[in-house]
Amino acid sequence: MSDAALTSHISPQPVVKPKLSRDDWIMRACMVGIGSLLVIFIVLPLYTMLSKSVENKAEEFIGLANFNEYFSTPALFQSAANSLSIALISTFVVISVAFVYGYALTRTCMPYKWLFKIIAVIPLLTPSLLGGISLVYWFGNQGVAKALLLGETIYGPIGITIGSSYWVFPHALMIIITALSITDARLYEAADALRTTKFRTFFTVTLPGCKYGLTSAAFVVFTLVFTDFGVPKVIGGNYNMLATDVYKQVIGQQNFQMGAVVSVVLLVPAILAFVVDQIVQKKQVAMLSARAVPYAPKPSAGRDMSMLIFCSIVALVIVGMLGMAQYAALVKFWPYNLSLSFSNYDFDVMDGGGWEAFWNSLEMATYTAIIGTVVIFYGSYLMEKGRGFDVGRKIFHMLAILPLAVPGLVLGLAYIFFFNNPANPFHFVYGTIGILVLVSISHFYTVSHLTAVTALKQMDPEFESVSASLKAPFYKTFFRVTVPVCTPAILDVSMYLFLNAMTTVSAVIFLYSSDTTLASVAVMNMDDAGDIAPAAAMAMMIAYTCAGVRIMHSILSRGLIKHTQAWRNH
Amino acid sequence: MSIDNAKKPYLKIKNLTKRFGKFTALDNISLDIFESEFVCFLGPSGCGKTTLLRAIAGLDIQTLGSIEQNDTNISGLPPAERDFGIVFQSYALFPNLTVNKNVGYGLENRKIPRTQIKSRVEELLELVGLPEQGSKYPAQLSGGQQQRIALARALATSPGLLLLDEPLSALDARVRDRLRGEIKSLQRRLGVTTIMVTHDQEEALTMADRIVVMDHGLIEQVGSPEEIYSQPKTAFVADFIGTMNFIPGIVTVNGAVTVGPAVIQCGTTTFKAGDKIFVAIRPEDINAQDIAVDDNNVIEVEIRSLEFMGSFYRATLGGGAFANSDVYADFSINLMRRKSVEVGNKLPVRLPSNFIQVYTANGA
Ligand SMILES: Nc1ncnc2c1ncn2[C@@H]1O[C@H](COP(=O)(O)OP(=O)(O)O)[C@@H](O)[C@H]1O
Ligand SMILES: [Mg+2]
Numbered sequence: 039m040s041d042a043a044l045t046s047h048i049s050p051q052p053v054v055k056p057k058l059s060r061d062d063w064i065m066r067a068c069m070v071g072i073g074s075l076l077v078i079f080i081v082l083p084l085y086t087m088l089s090k091s092v093e094n095k096a097e098e099f100i101g102l103a104n105f106n107e108y109f110s111t112p113a114l115f116q117s118a119a120n121s122l123s124i125a126l127i128s129t130f131v132v133i134s135v136a137f138v139y140g141y142a143l144t145r146t147c148m149p150y151k152w153l154f155k156i157i158a159v160i161p162l163l164t165p166s167l168l169g170g171i172s173l174v175y176w177f178g179n180q181g182v183a184k185a186l187l188l189g190e191t192i193y194g195p196i197g198i199t200i201g202s203s204y205w206v207f208p209h210a211l212m213i214i215i216t217a218l219s220i221t222d223a224r225l226y227e228a229a230d231a232l233r234t235t236k237f238r239t240f241f242t243v244t245l246p247g248c249k250y251g252l253t254s255a256a257f258v259v260f261t262l263v264f265t266d267f268g269v270p271k272v273i274g275g276n277y278n279m280l281a282t283d284v285y286k287q288v289i290g291q292q293n294f295q296m297g298a299v300v301s302v303v304l305l306v307p308a309i310l311a312f313v314v315d316q317i318v319q320k321k322q323v324a325m326l327s328a329r330a331v332p333y334a335p336k337p338s339a340g341r342d343m344s345m346l347i348f349c350s351i352v353a354l355v356i357v358g359m360l361g362m363a364q365y366a367a368l369v370k371f372w373p374y375n376l377s378l379s380f381s382n383y384d385f386d387v388m389d390g391g392g393w394e395a396f397w398n399s400l401e402m403a404t405y406t407a408i409i410g411t412v413v414i415f416y417g418s419y420l421m422e423k424g425r426g427f428d429v430g431r432k433i434f435h436m437l438a439i440l441p442l443a444v445p446g447l448v449l450g451l452a453y454i455f456f457f458n459n460p461a462n463p464f465h466f467v468y469g470t471i472g473i474l475v476l477v478s479i480s481h482f483y484t485v486s487h488l489t490a491v492t493a494l495k496q497m498d499p500e501f502e503s504v505s506a507s508l509k510a511p512f513y514k515t516f517f518r519v520t521v522p523v524c525t526p527a528i529l530d531v532s533m534y535l536f537l538n539a540m541t542t543v544s545a546v547i548f549l550y551s552s553d554t555t556l557a558s559v560a561v562m563n564m565d566d567a568g569d570i571a572p573a574a575a576m577a578m579m580i581a582y583t584c585a586g587v588r589i590m591h592s593i594l595s596r597g598l599i600k601h602t603q604a605w606r607n608h
Numbered sequence: 609m610s611i612d613n614a615k616k617p618y619l620k621i622k623n624l625t626k627r628f629g630k631f632t633a634l635d636n637i638s639l640d641i642f643e644s645e646f647v648c649f650l651g652p653s654g655c656g657k658t659t660l661l662r663a664i665a666g667l668d669i670q671t672l673g674s675i676e677q678n679d680t681n682i683s684g685l686p687p688a689e690r691d692f693g694i695v696f697q698s699y700a701l702f703p704n705l706t707v708n709k710n711v712g713y714g715l716e717n718r719k720i721p722r723t724q725i726k727s728r729v730e731e732l733l734e735l736v737g738l739p740e741q742g743s744k745y746p747a748q749l750s751g752g753q754q755q756r757i758a759l760a761r762a763l764a765t766s767p768g769l770l771l772l773d774e775p776l777s778a779l780d781a782r783v784r785d786r787l788r789g790e791i792k793s794l795q796r797r798l799g800v801t802t803i804m805v806t807h808d809q810e811e812a813l814t815m816a817d818r819i820v821v822m823d824h825g826l827i828e829q830v831g832s833p834e835e836i837y838s839q840p841k842t843a844f845v846a847d848f849i850g851t852m853n854f855i856p857g858i859v860t861v862n863g864a865v866t867v868g869p870a871v872i873q874c875g876t877t878t879f880k881a882g883d884k885i886f887v888a889i890r891p892e893d894i895n896a897q898d899i900a901v902d903d904n905n906v907i908e909v910e911i912r913s914l915e916f917m918g919s920f921y922r923a924t925l926g927g928g929a930f931a932n933s934d935v936y937a938d939f940s941i942n943l944m945r946r947k948s949v950e951v952g953n954k955l956p957v958r959l960p961s962n963f964i965q966v967y968t969a970n971g972a
C-alpha cells in the first residue's frame with residue numbers, strides 16, 4: 039500500500055485509466071452474460087463428464103481405473119481401431135471425390151454446373167441415417183443390387199464407409215470449393231507465360247494453392263466420420279465403432295462411467311484435429327491477398343467432358359441414395375408388394391413417436407434457429423465491435439470456438455451428467471424441448487459464430503467510431519446499420535441452425551424424453567424396431583422440410599436483400 | 609498566418625505517450641492547438657499521426673499524458689463524452705442509409721424536432737455543395753461526393769473540433785485538388801478548429817495554418833507552412849518537405865564551411881570547428897544569374913544533366929566543389945535562353961547564405 043503510494047509519487051505520470059462509457063458497460067455486461075451461458079452450457083457439462091470418467095459408480099474418485107479397464111477390454115479396444123480405419127478410408131474417398139468435383143465446378147467449363155451444385159447439397163438436408171437406410175434397400179439382404187457386392191455384406195465396414203462418405207461429402211466440398219475459388223488467376227497467367235505444361239501447373243500451382251483447404255477438409259471429414267453415430271447404428275451390423283459403443287454403454291447397459299470414458303476417447307482425436315485445423319486455417323488466411331484476381335476457366339472439350347461424366351456419376355450416387363429412400367417410403371411392402379401408397383407415412387400407428395415427433399422437430403429447429411441466431415449474432419457483434427476489454431474478448435472467442443471440437447454424442451452425454459443432477463439449478467430443463475434447443479445451439483455454435491464474425495469483419499471498423507463521435511448509443515447503430523448490412527449472414531446462420539437442428543441425431547439421442555421425441559430420433563427408433571420403410575418415410579419428411587426451408591431461405595434472402603439493401607444494387 | 613500567442617490554446621496535449629505492447633508509437637508528445645486553427649499532422653506512413661488523432665478522439669486512449677479540450681481534462685474520456693466530428697479515409701458512410709439519414713444521424717438522438725433536422729440536413733448539403741442528393745444511397749455517389757457527405761455528417765452537430773484522417777487519400781488527383789480548396793474554405797467560413805492527418809506534404813502546405821511534422825512517434829517541428837519550408841529545423845524535415853540538396857562539408861573556425869576546395873559562408877553558430885555537417889539548400893535557391901565578381905559562395909560547377917519540368921529546368925550539377933554529390937538546381941526558361949546552359953558546360957553558381965541550412969552529419 040505505502041509502496042504503491044510512493045511509486046505514484048515518484049513517477050511523474052500515472053498511466054491513463056480510460057473511463058468507460060455507459061455503452062462500454064452495457065456491451066461488456068452482455069458479452070460476459072453470453073460468455074457465462076457458454077460456460078454453463080458447454081464448459082461445465084464437459085467438465086462434469088470428464089470428472090465422471092475418473093469416478094466409480096458410487097461417484098468416488100478412482101483415477102484412471104476406468105480407462106485401464108477400457109483399454110484392457112479387447113472388444114472395446116477393437117472399436118477404437120474400427121473407428122479409426124473407417125474414418126481414414128472415408129476421409130481418403132471423400133477428399134478425392136470432393137476435390138475432383140470441386141475442381142470441375144470451379145476450374146472447368148463443364149455444363150450444368152448449377153445442377154451439380156444443387157445435387158451436392160442434398161445430403162445436408164437429410165439426417166445421416168438416411169444414407170444407411172437407402173443402402174439397406176440397395177444392397178441389404180433383400181436389396182435390389184445385392185449381387186454387386188459379390189457376396190460381401192453391406193452391414194459392416196462397407197456400408198458404414200459408403201453411408202458416411204455420402205453425408206459428409208457436401209461438408210468437404212464446401213471447404214474445397216472455397217479453397218479453389220480464392221486462388222489467384224495471376225499465378226496461372228504467369229505459369230502460362232512461362233509455357234508450363236498443364237500437368238506441371240496442376241502440381242506446382244493448383245495443389246499447393248489449396249493444400250490448406252484440403253487439409254482442413256480432411257480434418258473435418260475425419261472428425262465427422264470418427265464421431266458419427268447415425269450411420270453405424272443403421273448399417274453397422276455387428277461392426278462396433280466408438281460412437282455406437284457410447285450409445286450401448288449408456289442406453290443398453292446404463293454404465294454411465296464407461297460411457298464417459300469412451301466419450302473421452304472419442305474427444306481426443308476430435309480435439310487434435312481441431313487444433314491442427316486452427317493452425318492450418320491461420321496459414322490459409324495469410325495466403326489471401328486482397329488484390330487476388332479471380333480465375334476464369336477457359337473451355338477445353340476433353341477435360342470438360344470427362345469432368346461431366348465424373349460429376350454425373352457422383353450426382354447419380356447422391357440422387358440414388360435419396361431416390362431409393364423415397365421409393366422405399368412409398369412402397370407398400372418391400373419386396374413383396376411394390377405398389378405405391380402413403381401407408382408408411384402413417385406414423386401414428388407405429389412406435390417411435392408418430393407425427394408428434396415431426397412437429398417436435400419442427401418446433402425445436404425453429405426455436406434453435408431464432409434463439410440461436412439472436413444470441414450468436416449479438417455475441418459475435420459484442421466480441422468484434424466492443425472497445426477495449428481485450429482479455430474478455432479473447433476468452434469469449436475461445437469459448438465460441440470450443441464447441442467445434444466436441445462431437446455431438448459427447449456433448450449430449452455431458453448434458454445428461456450435468457442437467458440430470460437435481461441439485462443443478464438448471465435441472466428443470468431436463469426432459470423438455472428446452473434442453474434439445476440448448477444442446478443444438480451449443481453444438482452448432484462455432485460455425486454460426488464464425489459466419490457472423492466474417493460478415494462483421496467486412497464492415498468498416500470506423501462505423502462504431504463515427505457513431506460514438508455522433509453520440510449515438512451503440513444499440514442504435516447495431517439495429518439501424520449492423521443488422522441490416524449483415525442480413526444475408528444472419529439468414530445464413532439461421533438456416534444453418536435450422537437444418538442442423540432438424541437433422542441431428544447424435545446431439546439429441548440421449549436427451550429426448552417420451553414427450554419430446556424428434557423426427558430424426560424416430561427414424562432411428564423405427565429402424566431399430568425393424569420398421570425400415572416408415573423410417574425412410576420419416577427421413578424423407580425431414581428432407582422435404584429442409585429442402586422447403588432452404589428454398590424459402592433463398593427466396594427470403596433475395597427479397598430481403600432487394601428490400602433492405604437497395605444500396606447494394608447501385 | 610500568425611497565431612496570437614496571448615490566446616489560450618483550445619486543445620492542450622501534454623507529454624502524450626502511446627505504447628502498443630513494447631512498441632512506442634507516440635513518444636512524449638506535447639502540442640497546443642488554438643481556436644479556429646487548421647493544423648496538419650504530416651509525416652511518413654507509420655510515424656504515429658493516426659495514433660495521435662485517435663488519442664485526441666478517445667478512440668485509442670494514450671498510455672501516458674493528458675489532453676485538455678476547452679479547459680476540460682478529457683484524457684480518459686470515451687469518445688462519446690468528447691466533442692468532435694471525424695472523417696476517415698474510407699468515408700465510413702452507413703451504406704444502407706440515404707444521404708439524408710447519414711447526415712442527420714447525429715441529430716436524431718438530440719431530441720430535435722424532425723422539421724428542424726430536415727432543414728439542418730439541407731443546409732449542410734448546401735454547404736458541401738451537394739443539395740438535391742439527399743435521397744440517394746452512398747454507393748450511388750462518387751468518392752469525392754461521398755467524402756463531402758462524410759464531412760457534412762461530421763459537421764452536423766456543430767462540434768468544437770473537426771478531425772480528418774487522410775480524408776483525401778482515397779481520391780484521384782483532380783478530385784483531391786478541388787476538395788482541398790473546398791475543405792479549406794469551408795473550415796475558414798465555419799471557423800471550426802480542425803486537425804487533419806496526411807502524408808502528402810503538398811496537401812499540408814496548401815491547407816494548413818500550422819503543420820506538425822512527425823517522425824517515429826516524435827514531433828520534429830511545428831510551424832507555419834512557410835517556416836517549415838524555408839527554415840526546416842532538422843534534416844528530416846528538410847528532406848521530407850520539398851526537395852533539398854545535402855552537400856557534405858566541415859565547419860571551419862570563423863563560422864564558415866569548407867565544401868571540397870570551396871569555402872561557403874553560412875551561420876554555423878551551433879557547430880564547432882571541425883564538425884562534420886551537411887550544407888542544405890533547395891534547388892530553386894541556387895542562383896546562376898547576376899553573379900558579381902566579389903560575391904561570396906560562388907562555385908564553378910559542371911552541368912551533368914537537364915530535365916525539362918514544364919515551367920523550369922531541373923539541372924543536375926556536379927564537379928568542382930560538389931565533386932560527385934549530385935546537386936539539383938532549378939533554372940528558369942529565361943535563364944536557359946540567356947545563358948548557354950547545356951549538358952557538359954561549366955557554370956558559376958551562387959549559394960546565397962540566407963537560404964542555406966546546416967545540419968549535423970553525425971549519425972546520418
Ligand atoms: N492497434 C495497434 N497495435 C499495434 N501497433 C499499432 C496499432 N496501431 C498502430 N500501430 C503501430 O503504430 C505505428 C503508428 O501507426 P499510425 O499512427 O497508424 O501511423 P500513421 O502515421 O501512418 O497514421 C505504426 O508502426 C503501427 O504499426
Ligand atoms: Mg494513418
